[in-house]
Amino acid sequence: MTRSICTALMLLGFTPCVLAYEPAGTPPDWDPPMGPKMLFWQVLGDRLETGFDDDVNTYVWDAQAWYGGDRTRAWFKTEGEGEQGKSPESAELQVLYSRLIAPFWDWQIGIRHDFEPNPTRTHFVLGLQGVVPYEFEWDSALFVSDEGDVSARIEAEYDLNITQRWVLQPRFELNAAFSDDPEIRLGDGVISTELGVRLRYHFRREIAPYIGIAWEQLYGDTKTFAKDVGEPSSTTSLVLGIRFWF
């Protein structure tokens, strides 16, 4: 900070400060001892899976990526699902600015765009992502759509090591809305919950195929909307998928 002020003053023709690389107190043209501040990135495909139900076979993707430093990062999240062989019924992408605000918590702010269903929606996102006590991975967000509808989502996952390579992962997701949006068949109140258990095997840290069971339940008006178009309001599927990161 002081350094940029000094640089600015220098450019304006003043030479009021002894320039130094502040943390080390070295002359200004020296490289810092650790090299420049490093930026890292990660892509995580948390769920890439096929679901087998009585009637239909489905697919789901749920992936995140981040890029940045230790305290501030750009986050990307995408998820969607559909019937096998068909284009997705839902598909969304979030682009977020993320900042570490407490030891286990990031505030996230940004935009979410739903490419499906139609008509599309764009949301403002305010999120909180982190780890809650007892080591649950937590991802929650409040969305305000361009129609003015407010909704919320909470996802929680827990990794239980059975061995060093077999991991059992219970997962819970809840979607809720504070107003309905019939155009895209969403009621208010709790929209849906999802409960799943997935057992994965890590060939290596980065790659783990899994098998599991996922139960999804719709509620309230959303359930009614689904019934109206002949879709099930409750599905229990066997899922096969792969979790990976790089």
Added chain:
Amino acid sequence: MMITITITIMSTEAQRFWSQNMNSIDMRRRKFLQSAAGFSAIAMLNAFVPAWARSLQVGRDSSQFDAADPLVFDLAIREHQLEIAGGMGNGMSINNTIPGPLLEWYEGRDVLLNVTNRMTADTSIHWHGILLPFEMDGVPGVTFRGIKPETTFEYRFPVEQSGTYWYHSHSGLQEQSGVYGPLVVHPREPEPLSYDRDYVVMLSDWTFEDPHDVMRNLKKMSDYYNYQQFSLTELYGKGDMSRGEAIRMKLAWDRMRMMATDILDITGATYTYLMNGLHPAGNWTGLFQAGERVRLRFINGSAMSYFNVRIPGLPMTVIAADGQNVQPVETDEFQFGVAETYDVIVEPKGDAAYTIMAEAMDRSGFAAGTLATQPGERAQIPSLRERPLLSMVDMGMDMSGMGMDHMSMSESATAPDQSTGSGAIDHSTMDHSTMNHGALKQGPSVRPMHQGHNMGDMASVGPVIARHSSDNHGPGNISVATVQRDRLGERGTGLAEVDHRVLVYTDLRRLADDFDERPPTREIELHLTGHMERYMWSFDGMQFHEVNGPIEFEYGERLRLTMVNDTMMNHPIHLHGMWMELENGHGAHIPRKHTINMMPAARTSVLISADAQGRWAFHCHLLYHMDMGMFRVVRVS
């Protein structure tokens, strides 16, 4: 006559020990030295000498003291493929070997080191533990601008100390790639103790992965290399814990979002542990003849690994720590952090072979070599012991409300002034009588004794000497040591239950009578902080690039540096350019160290005479922690 002088500066206890061993130096050894040392040995440094071909034998040539010209060494740092750890790896070497050549210097004689960079990246060499003008200290971005590709930097300085040290690159992650080597400075006075053989035993960790990939893995998943995590299968089978206890423990750690198995960040999952550059199958061997006394200079030259060192069947007499002579103390095992050194003397019996066992602190792997009378002999290598777990003490948890009454009793017995205090210590206070000295001055008698007995985990825990203030060091720090303990009398992580003697810091007493009696006029408190999940490491919650400037010492002042480890990991903290005198309760005989292991939740004080002007690095010597920001500059002016 010189021997007499040496004796006069020793305590009576030490005298008794030395006098038993005051036989004259073995003549055979003298002859070897005369032929092998000197310039012929130095000339050999440039030749291609594979690590496996070198014995790492140390040889004192007393004629070297008298020359007026500096002792010259040419060192070239290269990046190349080499045979190592049972495979071919991409390494960086000094004069084509990993570790680099053994440098033998002579107290009182200048050295001139021409270090040439034969790589495409900048490099540097830091002389670890050597007191010298700061421009020669070799930390790029702090003391000089580094050594650019295809250039040579001339290090030239007087050598005014003696002992076992090492040298390594201070640039990026080059140390992990192999840029390190052993350094021995021969004392002008005869060694206070006689021995017949003298070997360096340098321990290190090698990975065939690119160190930058290792770093990236840790950034993405901090437990990437930990394959000893708690798992359900543990509830069925081995282990001392009952099923209920194991579940409660797992839940307690989950609640804190930490892992009890977080002992070392990088493990045997990727590391091969090396002894003098050789993996266990390579079997580095130190030869001796029956009846000889062998000095072993243990150097932890690894990037990230703590080792538990023992020689089954042989007690070790520790005679120096971090290059500085200590009053001899016998032990069966010691744990040492990265960059620490211990010199020991052993007396092998008969013709038997002995395994030098260096187990990684998390027991995920080991380095091993042999002491034998014949090349090729081997003793049994002990199996790895069960992996240790961190305890609630390591977390700095306040257990006074958890029904552990014997803890609070032992606290009040040792540190009545402050342990029961509810508030944090006022950092600005100058009245040290209310600080940890209440406990320290009473010396070892009030400390839990470990010798010979399995005392159990809680019984051997050091007293609470302070509590943490309300400053949690911001979002870049996960936890604080709510209660801070004097842990200098405790055994290292995982060794509390071991059924033989284990060296602890309170066993170390300096040999010389050269204590700076000036009381400290100032105290600086620094907290070791970090965020394991993000793999951020820092002091006081600030990574190096986030701080405003150096820590200022006033030239000539005597000060106390108090460190508190708020993290749940051990950190070896290293100050360049000046000794840290570890306040372990031994008055004028507190030991001098260049690197101090901070146990989790420990509060430890050192005294420093700020007698070296310039900018000095101060950092955690876990390489990746340093690189991630656990680094500061101390400026003495």
